[in-house]
């Protein structure tokens with residue numbers, strides 16, 4: 001094993017997935033060496049090569065996929081992460097009858113909707129990666145529209161209105177609520193949000209569960225909307241960060257319940273490198289504590305929705321900002337976003353009192369016939385001027 005690097009210091013997302021694309025080479029720095037995860041020697045198993053600070057390199061014997069998966073699960077469970085990653089053996093991608101499926105996949109099916117989304121995303125991303133390898137994305141990033149200051153836009157709005165800045169969500173449907181808006185024109189909705197005083201926009205890009213798309217993100221960016229754009233995705237692989245930036249995103253969502261600490265750390269660094277803002281989302285105390293231990297995080301979202309059960313409770317924002325946690329957040333000058341389940345001026349005032357400087361809102365405004373008026377209704381006043 002190489003000096004200064006253990007499997008614990010390899011981002012689990014790399015261990016698990018970056019090998020799938022034979023042209024991928026990722027570098028990850030540990031204290032005394034640079035770990036280059038290089039799958040170009042594949043076909044069968046990845047080769048890990050540790051490059052020492054003196055320039056020499058050592059090969060690490062490949063780890064069997066099954067063992068590697070166990071190691072990833074072990075790291076995750078030590079951090080209290082309940083969402084498991086897709087096992088290499090299943091579930092089957094084509095339809096098999098329910099009985100046969102259960103028979104063959106005992107213990108091998110997703111336990112809740114978030115796990116199901118993540119397992120599907122693993123497959124989807126692997127397929128996308130083979131069509132658009134990282135080196136093509138690096139070139140696309142060079143010619144993509146330049147990133148805009150997401151946190152700057154939030155803070156400017158907060159100072160201007162004295163109310164939480166709005167990240168307005170362009171969302172057609174969701175697993176918990178079904179279709180929210182039949183007549184869905186993403187560009188029209190984005191423009192209506194901007195007119196109503198939104199500071200930033202969140203654009204769902206997942207097709208299977210939210211009926212979103214990267215085409216929507218690109219179309220909004222190309223339509224001249226000036227609000228910075230959050231790519232609302234289920235990021236499971238660093239490749240997606242490059243893809244989001246290439247498609248014009250200014251920010252991405254990193255969900256702590258599906259990403260181990262090292263992935264969050266590693267992805268946050270990549271975001272900085274390519275000009276993306278990372279909105280790191282937490283739902284409970286354990287996730288908040290984990291994220292507060294990671295250096296360099298500037299923006300945290302508290303989701304009031306439990307993504308495993310769909311339960312929504314806005315007092316979750318207050319709970320996670322109380323006491324020592326709130327103090328630490330203020331000391332670190334982290335901007336907090338209250339997410340989900342906000343419908344009325346009283347809801348907005350409640351999370352503002354709890355300490356948020358921004359809110360992320362979908363359902364209550366996207367369902368309105370006129371989303372511009374929906375924003376004024378949500379805040380109890382016109383926040384556009």
Ligand SMILES: O=C(O)c1ccccc1NCC(=O)[C@H](O)[C@H](O)COP(=O)(O)O
Nearest residue numbers: 174175176177307339340341361362363
């Ligand atoms: O909303 C869902 O059903 C959902 C299910 C699984 C994963 C994520 C999900 N939603 C993401 C969000 O939390 C919301 O889109 C966002 O915070 C806005 O919430 P809302 O204002 O309640 O629409």
